[in-house]
Amino acid sequence: MLSVAEALDRMMRGFAPLGPERVMLPVALGRFLANGIDARWDAPAFDDSAMDGWAVRAADLEAASAEAPVRLRVGATCRAGERQASHEPGTAARIFTGAPVPAGADAVVMQEHVQVDGEAVTFRAPIRPGVNVRPRGSDLRAGQRLLAPADRIGPGEIALLASQGIAVVDVVRRPVVAIVSTGDELVELGEPMRPAGVHASNGYALAALVEESGAIARCLPLARDDLGQIEQILRDAVCWADVVISSGGASVGEHDRIRGALERLGARLDFWKVAIKPGKPLIVAWLDKRPLIGLPGNPVSAFVTFEIFVRPCLRRMLGDPAPFAERILVRLAEPHRHGTGRPEFARARIERLDDGSYRARLHPRQGSGAVVSLAGTDALVVLPADRSELTVDDLLVAARIGGRGSTTSPYV
Secondary structure: OEOHHHHHHHHHOOOOOOOEEEEEHHHHOOOEEOOOEEOOOOEOOOOEEOOOEEEEOHHHHOOOOOOOOEEEEEEEEEOOOOOOOOOOOOEEEEEOOOOEOOOOOOEEEEHHHEEEEOOEEEEOOOOOOOOOEEOOOOOEOOOOEEEOOOOEOOHHHHHHHHHOOOOEEEEEOOOEEEEEEEOOOEEOOOOOOOOOOEEOOHHHHHHHHHHHHOOEEEEOOOEOOOHHHHHHHHHHHOOOOOEEEEEOOOOOOOOOOHHHHHHHHOOEEEEEOEOOEOOOOOEEEEEOOEEEEEEOOOHHHHHHHHHHHHHHHHHHHOOOOOOEOOOEEEEEOOOEEOOOOOOEEEEEEEEEOOOOOEEEEEOOOOOOOOHHHHOOOOEEEEEOOOOOEEOOOOEEEEEEOOOOOEOOOOOO
């Protein structure tokens, strides 16, 4: 039985970013660049005004003072989107923010600092060349690197690319994940409940987790505990999916068929069973270079093992250079007792205190079938395998569910 660190290391070594695809800029939000992008144009593309005011030659105002103001004749009007041919010496051109500074002018005086009287503008102080003018290329030069490969596209990156007229970008393709739920007891939502039946919740939960990770979820019809049926479903899924995830049938019972189906398919079994609670019966296999991941059937076990093992693998396929949740040190809000022998991952809600530290409140129901513990919690807290009695303010490791931003797992 592998440790969490061993299992995660073996899984992550098998996953890599997928190939590129070209998408329109508005739908690139949250994606990772497949290639670097360089600036197409200088920014600004011309000397422009940083504010509303009056464009002048600084030399015309050298002698200006409160005692001896300088009056200049009103000249041209410079608006954003319009370019004036030139600036006439001895005049002041009305100019607006973002408008090109006319050739010959070299400074802009704020409109609040002048007095306009008919066709003349009065200035009571000199100004240096370049004041309130944004020179061409002062933000960016054509050919300058804007974004590097693997950079994540956020709202700021969207703004930057749009400002350069870039309408399409090459991003890492989103993996398509096939989700298979197995079990004779499962009843699809909307179907009449039968005696001893169980609503098939795992497929919905896993699809939500997959989509939240950034990948594309495709739920397949429910599979019964039939070896031939499961084998065929898995065989078909690897033909079109980048990853196949099953839930249920991964344990050692006579109705647990996933491992047998993988063997009949000729899949290479990487490992089976991890020293973790909940979620020990975790299967990872490979078929035609496609990963097949068998998660436990208990809802909490499936959720927890996805969060620890599957999410970072999908994030890596998306090109995320920091696919893991960040490690957080938390102090327990209440005492807790748990079993020993394997590290346990408890569902909890964490809060940041005024001093910058974190406190965790564990959900009172921590059983592997307690779906109620998944709602309203936002973190997994690691309960040590060698201590059963935990007290208030004990310092533990935790990570937010759905987190990213770290290059190493918080759980190892």
